[in-house]
Amino acid sequence: MSEHIVSPKVYVGIFLSLMVLTAATVVAAYVNLGPFNIVIALAIASVKATLVVLYFMHARYSPNRTHMVIIAAVFWLAIMLALTLSDYVTRDRDLALNTRITALLGA
Amino acid sequence: MHRTGELYGQFETLEQQKESAALGMWVFLSTEVLFFGGLFMTYTLNRHYYPVAFGVGSNTLDLKLGGLNTVILILSSLTMAMSVWASSVGKRKQTTGFLLATLLLGTAFLGVKVIEYKQKFDHHLVPGYHFQIDYRVQHPAPYDDPKEIEAEKEELDKAFAKDPDLNAHAQLYFSLYFGMTGLHALHMIVGAGMLVWLIRQSMLGRFTPTYNTPVEMIGLYWHFVDIVWIYLFPLLYLIDRHR
Numbered sequence: 282m283s284e285h286i287v288s289p290k291v292y293v294g295i296f297l298s299l300m301v302l303t304a305a306t307v308v309a310a311y312v313n314l315g316p317f318n319i320v321i322a323l324a325i326a327s328v329k330a331t332l333v334v335l336y337f338m339h340a341r342y343s344p345n346r347t348h349m350v351i352i353a354a355v356f357w358l359a360i361m362l363a364l365t366l367s368d369y370v371t372r373d374r375d376l377a378l379n380t381r382i383t384a385l386l387g388a
Numbered sequence: 389m390h391r392t393g394e395l396y397g398q399f400e401t402l403e404q405q406k407e408s409a410a411l412g413m414w415v416f417l418s419t420e421v422l423f424f425g426g427l428f429m430t431y432t433l434n435r436h437y438y439p440v441a442f443g444v445g446s447n448t449l450d451l452k453l454g455g456l457n458t459v460i461l462i463l464s465s466l467t468m469a470m471s472v473w474a475s476s477v478g479k480r481k482q483t484t485g486f487l488l489a490t491l492l493l494g495t496a497f498l499g500v501k502v503i504e505y506k507q508k509f510d511h512h513l514v515p516g517y518h519f520q521i522d523y524r525v526q527h528p529a530p531y532d533d534p535k536e537i538e539a540e541k542e543e544l545d546k547a548f549a550k551d552p553d554l555n556a557h558a559q560l561y562f563s564l565y566f567g568m569t570g571l572h573a574l575h576m577i578v579g580a581g582m583l584v585w586l587i588r589q590s591m592l593g594r595f596t597p598t599y600n601t602p603v604e605m606i607g608l609y610w611h612f613v614d615i616v617w618i619y620l621f622p623l624l625y626l627i628d629r630h631r
Contacts, residue, residue: 310626322622354418
């Protein structure tokens with residue numbers, strides 16, 4: 282990593298973008314979009330987080346081994362969320378199926 | 389460990405020293421992602437099971453104070469980034485000034501949080517024996533806007549019709565609200581402590597363009613705490629505002 286100094290102009294630009302996105306997320310929350318409200322809220326939050334990581338935290342100017350750690354963190358979090366949800370979300374269906382099978386066999 | 393100027397003995401060059409510190413900090417932050425991740429997981433499941441109670445709980449939060457805190461915290465990330473810049477171009481006074489501003493904004497955030505917590509205690513919205521989701525509409529204060537109370541009563545009646553166990557399920561929301569914002573606030577307090585140390589080091593003139601690693605590393609931590617709030621704000625304050 283050759284020393285890279287990010288200029289204050291970039292920082293202020295990122296700050297202003299973050300402010301605009303914060304306003305956007307509040308405005309979007311007042312519009313009824315059904316199940317898409319949460320999708321939009323998380324999408325905006327993720328764009329904001331990406332801006333912070335890339336510029337405030339200098340990830341854009343960091344070596345690949347730093348990128349690897351960041352990607353690993355997100356990946357592990359995704360594993361936890363995806364595997365836990367795949368269990369909980371399908372539990373009710375499995376229970377219903379079980380009840381039907383028991384009823385068929387037990388009768 | 390013997391040390392030559394700014395270079396500690398186990399490193400070949402200053403650049404290698406700084407890169408090692410950055411890698412270590414990022415590895416620590418990835419464990420922090422999973423630390424907070426457990427709470428986000430719990431939040432996701434409970435919100436999935438009790439959407440009505442989570443919507444009602446979220447609407448009791450003060451959006452103005454939450455929004456103000458979001459602005460304060462993002463602004464503090466800007467001043468933190470500016471102090472990293474100032475230290476890397478050798479502007480000592482500006483480094484100290486921006487660090488002081490960051491500390492001040494961080495403290496302001498915690499102050500606003502105290503006001504918000506106090507409201508929840510006043511309205512019996514702290515999980516436990518005295519928790520009562522409709523306490524505020526049953527016991528409105530003289531300064532409360534009657535129209536607002538009426539609207540909240542209507543909202544609660546509808547919610548109780550959909551979820552008779554609302555009082556129990558809303559406690560899950562508030563447990564997560566206090567747990568997640570509390571853990572976040574704890575990180576802010578730790579960050580403020582590190583900033584006090586940084587400000588002292590900066591005033592002693594310890595940071596130079598060739599050695600500003602502590603400013604950069606504590607900066608990474610501060611921005612991480614900012615990112616946690618960037619997710620907490622919509623997830624806690626903006627669940628059901630459109631109703």
